[in-house]
Amino acid sequence: MATAPAAPATTAPVSADPKGVGLDMADLDRSVNPCDDFFQFSGGNWLRSNPIPSYASSWGPRNLLGNRTQETLRSILDDAAANRTAAPGSNAQKVGDFYAAAMDTVAIDRAGLAPLKPELDRVAAMRNAAGLRAEIVHLQELGTGVFFRAGVDVDEKKTTQYAVQLNQGGLTLPDRDFYFKDDTRTTKVKTAYRAYMTQLFGLLGDAPAVAQRNAATVERLETRLAKASRTRVELRDPQANYNKLTVAAAQKRYPSLNPKGLLTGMQLGKAQEVIFGQPAFFDEVNAVLKTEPLADLKTYMRWHLVRSSAAALPTAYAEAAFRYSQALTGAKQPAPRWKRMQAATDQALGEAFGQLYVDQAFSPEAKAKALEMVANIRASMAEHIQTNTWMSAPTKAEALKKLNALRVKIGYPDVWKDYSNLKISRESYLKNVLAARRWESRRETAKFGGPIDRNEWGMTPPTINAYYNPPMNEIVFPAGYLQPPFFDPKADDAINYGAIGGVMGHEMTHGFDDQGRQYDSEGNLRDWWTPADAAEFTKRAAVVGKQYSEFSPLDSVRVNGQLTMGENLADFAGLTVVYGALEKQLQQRYGSGPRPKFDGFTPEQRYFLSWAQLRRTNIRPEALRQQILTDPHSPGQYRTIGPLMNMPQFQQAFGCAEGSKMTRSASERAVIW
The missing domain is CATH 1.10.1380.10 (Neutral endopeptidase , domain2)
Structure with a gap:
C-alpha cells in the first residue's frame, strides 16, 4: 500500500530529500492544491512558460521529445542527402535521394505541374x-x-x-x-x-x-x-x-x-x-x-488527385493547403520545411529510414528494461482479472487466456520491409511520393492469400507513440517512445511506471476496453463474455462515459464520452494496473522498510506526477474543438484528472479529503478493474 499520505501543502519539499531524475520541480504550480486541480498543480508553471510555437496547434512534452528526435533524424537525413556515393538501391541511397528531392524547392517550383501531368491527363481521358x-x-x-x-x-x-x-x-x-x-x-x-x-x-x-x-x-x-x-x-x-x-x-x-x-x-x-x-x-x-x-x-477525382499531392507540388499549392489547415488547427505558420519533409520521408520510407535511426538511438539495455516492465504490468493485470469481484469464472478464464497470448513488440521490427522494388531518385519529389504510395499499395495487396505476417509493424521506429492491434492481439512500442521523458533508465521506478508504464498499461488494457473486449485471444471478433458479465461491464463503462461527457473545456463544447470511451477506459484500467505493478516492484526493492522520497515526494506521489506531467498540453481553441469532434482521445487535462478522481490510491497518496474536487465519492466512482 501507499506510504503515509503527504499533506497537500504548497510549501517546497524538505531539502534533505535527494533530488530525483525525471520530474522538474520548477514545473509545479504550488499555489494550487493538488486535491483541487492536479493538472494545474503538476504542470501549471510549465504551461505558462511553454507557449505554443507559431507553427504548431498544440504543445506538450511529446512535442519537446519530438524536437529532440527530429534533430537526430535531421542529422541522419542531411548526411544521407549529402552522400552521392551510396550504393544504388541501398536504403541510404533511397532515403538520401528522397529527402534531397523533397528539399529542392527550386526544382519543384521549376517543374511546376509537369510531374503530375500524366495523372491529370488520365483523369481527363476518362470517356x-x-x-x-x-x-x-x-x-x-x-x-x-x-x-x-x-x-x-x-x-x-x-x-x-x-x-x-x-x-x-x-x-x-x-x-x-x-x-x-x-x-x-x-x-x-x-x-x-x-x-x-x-x-x-x-x-x-x-x-x-x-x-x-x-x-x-x-x-x-x-x-x-x-x-x-x-x-x-x-x-x-x-x-x-x-x-x-x-x-x-x-x-x-x-x-x-x-x-x-x-x-x-x-x-x-x-x-x-x-x-x-x-x-x-x-x-x-x-x-x-x-x-x-x-x-x-x-x-x-481531379480535386482529390491534386489535394493529396499538394505538399509535393510548387509553393503556391502547399501554401493554399496550409491556409486551409489554419482554419482547422489555428497554426500561425507552417512548420519548417525540413520538419515537414522529414515526416514525409518517414511516411514513404519508414523502415528504411528507421533502420538508420535505431542504429544511432536505441540501446539493447533500453529494450531489456522495457520488456521487464511489460512483464511486471502483465502480471499485475492477471492479478486484477483473478481478483475481479464482478466477473464470472468462465469470462476470467478467457480474459487470462487473451492476456497470456498478448504479443509484445519493442523498439523496431525483427524483420524489416524490403524496399528493393521501390525506385527512388533525385529527379522529382512528386514522382518519388507517388512511387512510394504505389509500392506500399502493391505490397499490401500482395499479402492476400499468403500467411499472416506477424512481424509487420503499423508504426515506424522513430514514432513517438504506441498502439494495440485487436486482430493481432499485440502491443507495439516504437523506439522513438522509449526515451526521456517517457522512459529513462536513470530514473526511479515510480517515474518510469508513471510515464511509459502508464502507456504500456493503457495499450495492454485496450484489449479489454469496450471495443477490444470483443476480440478473443486469437484476435477473432467473437463474444467470449457471459451475458451477465457483458451487461455489468457495459454498466460500469457507462459511468466513465457520463463522467467525461460532463467535462467542458470551452463554452458550449463538451467532451464526447462515447467517442472517447475506449481511450478513457484504457487510461482508467492502465493506471490502476500499473500502480499495482509499481507497488509490487517497490515491495521487492524495499520490502517493509522505508521507501525513499525524491524532491520531497513519495514514490506513489511521483507516479501520479509522472503520469500528469506527460499529459500537459497547451492547445489552440481551433485545434481543441477539432480534437473533441474527431479524436477518440480526451484533451490532456481530462486524461490527467479523469482517472485520478476515481482512484482511492491517488486520494491516499496526496491526503485528499472526501469531497475535494479531485475525489469522487464512492457512489460516483467508476471502477472497472
Whole structure:
C-alpha cells in the first residue's frame, strides 16, 4: 500500500530529500492544491512558460521529445542527402535521394505541374463507365482517397487469413458532421475549404468562375458521401463494421461500382469475398457512380488527385493547403520545411529510414528494461482479472487466456520491409511520393492469400507513440517512445511506471476496453463474455462515459464520452494496473522498510506526477474543438484528472479529503478493474 499520505501543502519539499531524475520541480504550480486541480498543480508553471510555437496547434512534452528526435533524424537525413556515393538501391541511397528531392524547392517550383501531368491527363481521358472504374482503381493505388478506402488486412473473424476490405471515405473535411453543421466555427472551416478548392482549381488553370463552379461540384458530391457515412461513434462498433459479401452478391448489390472489376484491377481477382465496412455507404457510392455526370465525377477525382499531392507540388499549392489547415488547427505558420519533409520521408520510407535511426538511438539495455516492465504490468493485470469481484469464472478464464497470448513488440521490427522494388531518385519529389504510395499499395495487396505476417509493424521506429492491434492481439512500442521523458533508465521506478508504464498499461488494457473486449485471444471478433458479465461491464463503462461527457473545456463544447470511451477506459484500467505493478516492484526493492522520497515526494506521489506531467498540453481553441469532434482521445487535462478522481490510491497518496474536487465519492466512482 501507499506510504503515509503527504499533506497537500504548497510549501517546497524538505531539502534533505535527494533530488530525483525525471520530474522538474520548477514545473509545479504550488499555489494550487493538488486535491483541487492536479493538472494545474503538476504542470501549471510549465504551461505558462511553454507557449505554443507559431507553427504548431498544440504543445506538450511529446512535442519537446519530438524536437529532440527530429534533430537526430535531421542529422541522419542531411548526411544521407549529402552522400552521392551510396550504393544504388541501398536504403541510404533511397532515403538520401528522397529527402534531397523533397528539399529542392527550386526544382519543384521549376517543374511546376509537369510531374503530375500524366495523372491529370488520365483523369481527363476518362470517356465511359469502364474508364471511370479503371481510374478509381489507379487513384486508390496512388493513395488519393477517392470515394472510399480499399485494402487487404487481417480478417477479423478468421485471423489466420487476410481479407479484402472496403470502408467509407472520399471526404476532404475531417469529419462527416462538418458538411451539415452551421455553427460559427464550422462555417469558418467550410469557408476555408471552399477557398482552398477554388484556389487549387485556379492554379490548375481554371478560369475563376469555372474554379468556383468546380469547387461547388466537389462539395455537392462529398456532401452526398458524408450523408451516407457513419458517425465516428457508430464506427466504434466492430461488429457493425464487419459485413462479408461474396463477390457475386456484391456485384449484384453494387453493379455500378463493379466489385468484380475493381478486384481484378487491384490484382485481387482470386478473392471470393469482400468485407464491406459500411454497406449503406457503398449503396450511395454505387448511386453516385450511376447517376452523376461523368464530368462532375472527373472534377471530384481531379480535386482529390491534386489535394493529396499538394505538399509535393510548387509553393503556391502547399501554401493554399496550409491556409486551409489554419482554419482547422489555428497554426500561425507552417512548420519548417525540413520538419515537414522529414515526416514525409518517414511516411514513404519508414523502415528504411528507421533502420538508420535505431542504429544511432536505441540501446539493447533500453529494450531489456522495457520488456521487464511489460512483464511486471502483465502480471499485475492477471492479478486484477483473478481478483475481479464482478466477473464470472468462465469470462476470467478467457480474459487470462487473451492476456497470456498478448504479443509484445519493442523498439523496431525483427524483420524489416524490403524496399528493393521501390525506385527512388533525385529527379522529382512528386514522382518519388507517388512511387512510394504505389509500392506500399502493391505490397499490401500482395499479402492476400499468403500467411499472416506477424512481424509487420503499423508504426515506424522513430514514432513517438504506441498502439494495440485487436486482430493481432499485440502491443507495439516504437523506439522513438522509449526515451526521456517517457522512459529513462536513470530514473526511479515510480517515474518510469508513471510515464511509459502508464502507456504500456493503457495499450495492454485496450484489449479489454469496450471495443477490444470483443476480440478473443486469437484476435477473432467473437463474444467470449457471459451475458451477465457483458451487461455489468457495459454498466460500469457507462459511468466513465457520463463522467467525461460532463467535462467542458470551452463554452458550449463538451467532451464526447462515447467517442472517447475506449481511450478513457484504457487510461482508467492502465493506471490502476500499473500502480499495482509499481507497488509490487517497490515491495521487492524495499520490502517493509522505508521507501525513499525524491524532491520531497513519495514514490506513489511521483507516479501520479509522472503520469500528469506527460499529459500537459497547451492547445489552440481551433485545434481543441477539432480534437473533441474527431479524436477518440480526451484533451490532456481530462486524461490527467479523469482517472485520478476515481482512484482511492491517488486520494491516499496526496491526503485528499472526501469531497475535494479531485475525489469522487464512492457512489460516483467508476471502477472497472
